[in-house]
Amino acid sequence: MTKALALINDKRVRDWIYQLALVAGLVVLTIYFVRNASQNMVKAGIASGFDFLWRTSGIDVPFVLTSYTQADNILSLFWAGVANTMLVTVIAIVLATLLGFVLGIARLSSHWLLSTLAGAYIEFVRNIPLLFFVLFWYFGVIAALPAPLDSLSVFGIAFLNNRGLTIPLPDAPANFRWAVAAILLAWLAQWLVAFWARRRKERTGRDAPVLAIGLVLVILVPILAITWASLATRWDIPILRGFNYRGGFVVIPEFVALLAALVTYTAGFIAEIVRGGIQAVPHGQTEAASALGLRRGQILRFVTIPQALRVMMPPMTNQYLNVLKNSSFGAAIAYPDVVSLFMGSALNNTGQAIEIIAMTLAVYLVIGLAVSALMNWYNARIALVTR
Amino acid sequence: MKTTILAAAALAASASLASAQQLAPSPTLDAIKARGNIECGVHLGLPGFSFANDKGEWTGLDVDYCKALAAAVLGDATKVKFTPTSVQQRWPILQSGQVDLLSRNSTITFSRNATLGLNFQGINFYEGQTFIVRKKANAKTAADLDGASVCVAAGSTEEKNAADWFRERNLKVTITNFQKNDDAITAYDSGRCDAYTAGVGALAGQRVKLKVPDEHIILTQPISNDPQGPVTRWGDERWQLIVRWVLNGTIAAEALGITSANVDEMKANSKNTEVRRLLGAEGGFGAMLGLPDDWMYKVIKQVGNYGESFERTVGMGSTLKLERGQNQLWTKGGLLFTPPFQ
Numbered sequence: 065m066t067k068a069l070a071l072i073n074d075k076r077v078r079d080w081i082y083q084l085a086l087v088a089g090l091v092v093l094t095i096y097f098v099r100n101a102s103q104n105m106v107k108a109g110i111a112s113g114f115d116f117l118w119r120t121s122g123i124d125v126p127f128v129l130t131s132y133t134q135a136d137n138i139l140s141l142f143w144a145g146v147a148n149t150m151l152v153t154v155i156a157i158v159l160a161t162l163l164g165f166v167l168g169i170a171r172l173s174s175h176w177l178l179s180t181l182a183g184a185y186i187e188f189v190r191n192i193p194l195l196f197f198v199l200f201w202y203f204g205v206i207a208a209l210p211a212p213l214d215s216l217s218v219f220g221i222a223f224l225n226n227r228g229l230t231i232p233l234p235d236a237p238a239n240f241r242w243a244v245a246a247i248l249l250a251w252l253a254q255w256l257v258a259f260w261a262r263r264r265k266e267r268t269g270r271d272a273p274v275l276a277i278g279l280v281l282v283i284l285v286p287i288l289a290i291t292w293a294s295l296a297t298r299w300d301i302p303i304l305r306g307f308n309y310r311g312g313f314v315v316i317p318e319f320v321a322l323l324a325a326l327v328t329y330t331a332g333f334i335a336e337i338v339r340g341g342i343q344a345v346p347h348g349q350t351e352a353a354s355a356l357g358l359r360r361g362q363i364l365r366f367v368t369i370p371q372a373l374r375v376m377m378p379p380m381t382n383q384y385l386n387v388l389k390n391s392s393f394g395a396a397i398a399y400p401d402v403v404s405l406f407m408g409s410a411l412n413n414t415g416q417a418i419e420i421i422a423m424t425l426a427v428y429l430v431i432g433l434a435v436s437a438l439m440n441w442y443n444a445r446i447a448l449v450t451r
Numbered sequence: 452m453k454t455t456i457l458a459a460a461a462l463a464a465s466a467s468l469a470s471a472q473q474l475a476p477s478p479t480l481d482a483i484k485a486r487g488n489i490e491c492g493v494h495l496g497l498p499g500f501s502f503a504n505d506k507g508e509w510t511g512l513d514v515d516y517c518k519a520l521a522a523a524v525l526g527d528a529t530k531v532k533f534t535p536t537s538v539q540q541r542w543p544i545l546q547s548g549q550v551d552l553l554s555r556n557s558t559i560t561f562s563r564n565a566t567l568g569l570n571f572q573g574i575n576f577y578e579g580q581t582f583i584v585r586k587k588a589n590a591k592t593a594a595d596l597d598g599a600s601v602c603v604a605a606g607s608t609e610e611k612n613a614a615d616w617f618r619e620r621n622l623k624v625t626i627t628n629f630q631k632n633d634d635a636i637t638a639y640d641s642g643r644c645d646a647y648t649a650g651v652g653a654l655a656g657q658r659v660k661l662k663v664p665d666e667h668i669i670l671t672q673p674i675s676n677d678p679q680g681p682v683t684r685w686g687d688e689r690w691q692l693i694v695r696w697v698l699n700g701t702i703a704a705e706a707l708g709i710t711s712a713n714v715d716e717m718k719a720n721s722k723n724t725e726v727r728r729l730l731g732a733e734g735g736f737g738a739m740l741g742l743p744d745d746w747m748y749k750v751i752k753q754v755g756n757y758g759e760s761f762e763r764t765v766g767m768g769s770t771l772k773l774e775r776g777q778n779q780l781w782t783k784g785g786l787l788f789t790p791p792f793q
Contacts, residue, residue: 105568107686108546108568108684108685108686109567109568109569109684109685109686110546110566110568111565111566111567122611122614122615123610123611123614123628124610124613124614124618124624124625124626126600126625126626134614134615134618135618203641206638206642206643207641211642226641226642226643227600227625227643305598306597306598306599307588307596307597307598307599307600307645308598308599308625308645310598310623314625316627317643318627395630396630396634397634398602398605398627398628398629398630398634398635398638400628404605404628404630405605405628407539408539408605408606408628408630409605409606409610409628410606411539411606412538412539412542412605412606412607413606413610413611414562414566415542415563415566415567417542417543
């Protein structure tokens with residue numbers, strides 16, 4: 065009796081009981097909702113289940129990275145949408161981070177005009193809804209670009225018009241696969257050389273020509289590989305026929321507009337995070353570093369930014385997740401992301417609302433959790449280690 | 452135990468025998484009578500079919516049908532609450548019971564009927580899908596659109612039809628899917644696409660919204676057939692009967708020569724038994740549906756017959772100026788045909 069009482073009074077045991085009760089409650093609730101929904105659907109004559117995923121989709125997608133065609137099934141359509149969402153998200157995150165850093169540092173600059181301009185931009189962006197940006201870029205970009213007949217030509221091989229940017233596409237990608245493999249190998253070799261050189265320096269104190277070898281491996285090899293692959297491949301160069309250019313790969317204006325909107329919008333928020341992070345580093349650190357004789361660039365690189373990163377990481381994770389979620393705004397301008405293709409076209413063709421919305425939710429959840437896990441791992445790695 | 456079940460069954464059987472004279476219950480009809488209006492799901496805004504003017508008054512062929520239903524059920528054509536629905540929202544809104552029926556440009560298809568818990572109660576508009584293009588593009592038929600970029604509403608039957616039609620003919624078009632018809636037509640107008648595709652009626656309605664309507668033509672050759680009409684959800688058979696026979700009634704009225712102008716005179720003097728049954732002068736047909744016997748009289752008096760509604764909303768008396776064509780009575784070379792009121 066007293067033993068059981070002691071167990072109940074143990075905080076850890078109690079916590080476990082609460083957790084289990086919560087999980088059990090959630091499971092029961094979920095089962096209840098699923099059963100309720102499926103029973104009601106049967107009553108209303110609505111088909112349910114995931115069999116529809118193997119039906120032929122019949123939907124033409126103007127911008128695919130996967131091998132999807134309209135003869136494939138709805139599951140392939142789903143993956144095509146997920147790939148498009150991922151593409152725009154990843155590129156937007158990289159570009160927004162770069163632009164955000166520049167803006168954030170510009171805002172802290174002692175140059176009055178620079179910091180005022182950056183500040184004005186940030187305040188402007190942060191107080192305007194994203195949808196406005198998306199529509200502005202879309203209808204702005206399109207209105208500004210000429211019709212296919214008056215396309216802007218780039219050396220006669222790429223063409224820019226209001227249907228997008230048409231670029232040459234290699235007929236056979238095999239050569240490029242070899243090139244990419246060679247580049248990856250070279251980068252791996254560079255990493256091994258650098259590793260070996262560092263170990264040797266720690267052991268013997270002697271320097272190795274790391275920089276020269278690195279330059280060859282990291283820059284020269286890729287240039288050679290790409291040049292070789294380009295020359296060895298027949299190119300499908302777009303030509304004007306009828307309504308538009310045929311052949312090549314088309315970067316659709318919807319992609320450009322959505323990317324531009326996401327980057328310009330998110331950069332405003334990232335700039336604030338960067339500013340906050342840098343200002344969080346006590347001024348004494350800068351003074352101490354400068355007393356040691358470090359130059360301004362060195363202070364920023366070795367003292368300020370590493371400490372600022374610790375402050376910036378958690379809010380940055382939020383912004384990256386926002387980019388992922390905000391990419392769904394592409395549906396407003398017909399960018400074929402997972403929301404537009406799957407929750408739009410596929411949902412309407414099949415009417416399987418519950419299944420399709422659940423799958424779309426799962427996509428965002430899985431990618432979101434993966435992004436935040438990656439960021440948390442990085443955050444833990446750079447966290448202050450106290451002894 | 453067994454005896455109680457048997458007794459209960461016997462009781463239920465006798466109760467059902469006793470009430471055999473009564474109509475099957477219609478929860479939808481009861482709810483409509485209790486709330487005093489019909490909830491009708493319509494298109495977001497398609498001139499000629501369902502369009503709210505600047506005073507917020509809804510007009511159009513599909514809207515007229517909702518009004519006819521209100522006149523039949525509640526005796527007053529104005530007792531309709533219109534719920535604008537997008538291509539994406541329409542089925543869930545009907546399935547979940549937020550509206551009593553849909554009366555909006557939606558093609559009747561096999562898979563919608565078989566898997567979505569929907570029933571189609573007849574056809575109030577026959578049309579085919581075609582394209583609107585700029586005159587200067589010099590396209591005469593859909594086949595001339597090879598290489599073109601086509602804007603369409605995502606999830607519509609048009610999206611799949613167009614993709615299939617061009618693929619079967621080995622023609623390459625780029626189809627850009629917008630979430631709403633209006634977004635697609637705006638993109639077409641801004642030059643993003645060479646063509647916009649929808650049913651011919653919808654195109655005629657959308658053309659009015661373009662910046663310079665005269666610069667565009669609608670290709671005459673259709674690539675599909677798209678019958679459209681009021682949609683109900685599964686269950687509530689009596690409600691479905693009412694929806695179906697009000698539509699039949701408006702078409703029959705035109706065939707019988709009953710118009711909003713002569714309906715009083717016809718009701719008083721006509722010797723034609725079908726006219727008399729339709730207008731409630733004999734036969735008690737309204738009561739069979741659980742409605743007043745003058746249900747169709749009120750419809751025709753307040754909204755008019757099918758032909759009057761057509762002329763006013765999409766026909767020659769409207770901005771759309773569509774020919775009757777397939778939507779003419781079968782006796783005059785069209786496809787409209789109703790079972791007799793017998």
